[in-house]
Amino acid sequence: MLCQYCGENPAVVYIKVLSDGRISKYSLCAECAEKLGYGNFFTEMEYDFEGVLKEFFGEDADVSGEERCGCCGASFRDIARSGRAGCAECYEKFRGRLEPFIRRIHGSAVHLGKSPDGSLPQLKESRQLAVARVKVKRASGAGYNKRLGTVRRLKQPEEGETGG
Amino acid sequence: MDKWYMEDGENCDAVICSKVCLLRNMRGVPFPWRMNESQKELAELQVRSAVFDKNSVLYGKFKLVEMGRISENEAVSLAERGLADADFVSGGAGRDIFFNGNESVSITANGRNHVSIQSLTAGSDIFTAYEAADKVETVLDKHLDFAFDSELGYLTPDPINVGTGMQASMLLHLPSLTDVGAAARISSNLSKIGFSLQCVYGSAAKPRGALYVISNRVTLGISENEILSNLKSMALQVIKREREARKELACDIKVQDTVYRTLGILQKARFMTDDELFDLVSVLRFGIEAGIVKNISYQCLNGLTLQAQPATLTLNAGRPLTQDERSARRACIVREALGGAG
Numbered sequence: 001m002l003c004q005y006c007g008e009n010p011a012v013v014y015i016k017v018l019s020d021g022r023i024s025k026y027s028l029c030a031e032c033a034e035k036l037g038y039g040n041f042f043t044e045m046e047y048d049f050e051g052v053l054k055e056f057f058g059e060d061a062d063v064s065g066e067e068r069c070g071c072c073g074a075s076f077r078d079i080a081r082s083g084r085a086g087c088a089e090c091y092e093k094f095r096g097r098l099e100p101f102i103r104r105i106h107g108s109a110v111h112l113g114k115s116p117d118g119s120l121p122q123l124k125e126s127r128q129l130a131v132a133r134v135k136v137k138r139a140s141g142a143g144y145n146k147r148l149g150t151v152r153r154l155k156q157p158e159e160g161e162t163g164g
Numbered sequence: 165m166d167k168w169y170m171e172d173g174e175n176c177d178a179v180i181c182s183k184v185c186l187l188r189n190m191r192g193v194p195f196p197w198r199m200n201e202s203q204k205e206l207a208e209l210q211v212r213s214a215v216f217d218k219n220s221v222l223y224g225k226f227k228l229v230e231m232g233r234i235s236e237n238e239a240v241s242l243a244e245r246g247l248a249d250a251d252f253v254s255g256g257a258g259r260d261i262f263f264n265g266n267e268s269v270s271i272t273a274n275g276r277n278h279v280s281i282q283s284l285t286a287g288s289d290i291f292t293a294y295e296a297a298d299k300v301e302t303v304l305d306k307h308l309d310f311a312f313d314s315e316l317g318y319l320t321p322d323p324i325n326v327g328t329g330m331q332a333s334m335l336l337h338l339p340s341l342t343d344v345g346a347a348a349r350i351s352s353n354l355s356k357i358g359f360s361l362q363c364v365y366g367s368a369a370k371p372r373g374a375l376y377v378i379s380n381r382v383t384l385g386i387s388e389n390e391i392l393s394n395l396k397s398m399a400l401q402v403i404k405r406e407r408e409a410r411k412e413l414a415c416d417i418k419v420q421d422t423v424y425r426t427l428g429i430l431q432k433a434r435f436m437t438d439d440e441l442f443d444l445v446s447v448l449r450f451g452i453e454a455g456i457v458k459n460i461s462y463q464c465l466n467g468l469t470l471q472a473q474p475a476t477l478t479l480n481a482g483r484p485l486t487q488d489e490r491s492a493r494r495a496c497i498v499r500e501a502l503g504g505a506g
Contacts, residue, residue: 016250018243020438021474023254035368072194084321087194088311091319102316102323108385111317113328114298116305
């Protein structure tokens with residue numbers, strides 16, 4: 001099906017909008033979806049899912065025996081095709097493949113926001129360091145040197161481990 | 165109880181409302197798009213028991229609407245009132261929506277995410293919207309095992325939302341920047357620094373109603389507070405430029421004439437389509453913002469705009485209406501709201 005907006009490219013994003021008291025469905029190509037603010041994971045990165053698949057599987061990918069998530073059964077092909085992960089465990093199963101895309105879109109792969117209370121494991125020391133580095137990078141101007149001291153203190157054990 | 169849009173809001177001469185959505189998903193079950201019926205039902209029941217827990221501060225504050233038990237018109241009205249998006253309300257059975265008395269906070273279950281907590285405030289006070297959503301999220305977190313990764317943060321079906329899992333946005337009315345052709349340029353500049361400014365209706369080349377949504381694109385590697393501060397700061401810069409452009413336009417007698425003619429039509433018309441009302445309200449809102457029209461409040465305008473939307477209008481009539489009947493009722497609602505004012 002062709003994009004209903006430009007009428008030229010194949011539709012890859014399907015949206016629903018309110019129109020005169022009804023829900024209307026539209027099919028859009030990646031470019032128009034992005035232009036109209038309906039981009040998904042891969043359209044945001046100016047990728048189409050075929051491009052993502054080729055990047056990981058090559059031109060003649062063999063679908064038999066491909067890895068699947070133990071929780072939801074999704075393969076990376078399913079994720080690339082839909083632009084969505086199948087479940088939370090998919091992020092663990094396909095972390096190596098998803099993380100570069102996530103980093104490209106967000107400019108980071110280190111969470112700095114709210115965390116659930118209590119039940120969580122604390123950040124690993126290496127992650128604490130990564131978080132501290134991001135924070136210091138941002139702390140330009142006043143206070144930079146003070147924060148840098150914190151990072152240096154955190155960095156020592158890591159260096160010690162490497163050396164040992 | 166007055167709805168949220170009938171309250172005063174800061175910078176309401178350019179910001180209609182602020183919205184924060186916190187997207188959360190449960191560990192150990194597929195995301196909604198890969199769930200089977202029994203998994204959907206189980207997730208639905210888990211969210212219900214979390215919202216209706218008698219020991220919770222949320223108890224008694226939320227009304228439940230099961231999407232499988234309402235008419236198409238009722239479902240569309242939920243979207244018109246901003247309680248959920250078009251995608252959610254068209255999903256049918258297996259989805260729930262909970263909302264509070266003034267409709268400022270809603271919780272949807274089994275939409276694109278297992279749980280989406282949305283909070284709306286009038287004007288630009290996006291921190292108040294966040295606080296309300298965060299309070300609900302903190303309570304639900306005690307009952308539901310939200311999927312969280314120490315590196316990637318909250319996990320969502322769409323990898324563009326991982327991290328804070330927060331979508332923050334403001335609905336801006338920018339008629340002057342649209343008129344001078346600056347809105348598209350500002351939108352392009354904002355996209356380079358991680359923000360999006362999209363017109364709500366029409367296309368970037370031909371926006372309708374001068375309504376734009378400014379929102380965050382980055383959700384990972386940044387805290388909620390930083391996202392909100394940055395977004396608000398960007399929005400304030402945009403509305404500063406709108407106010408400057410507005411001053412010049414407001415002095416033009418032809419512009420003033422257009423505003424008064426528009427007010428005349430709104431106060432006297434007997435038949436009005438949804439599209440016509442949409443265009444006229446944008447002109448009248450500009451007239452109020454520019455100080456040309458006095459004695460009509462933004463709240464009045466917000467109220468009539470929402471009440472006159474097709475599905476909400478039909479719902480309030482209590483019976484099915486033809487398109488012509490809707491247009492007649494719409495004109496009546498507008499006349500009553502604006503009659504004698506200005």
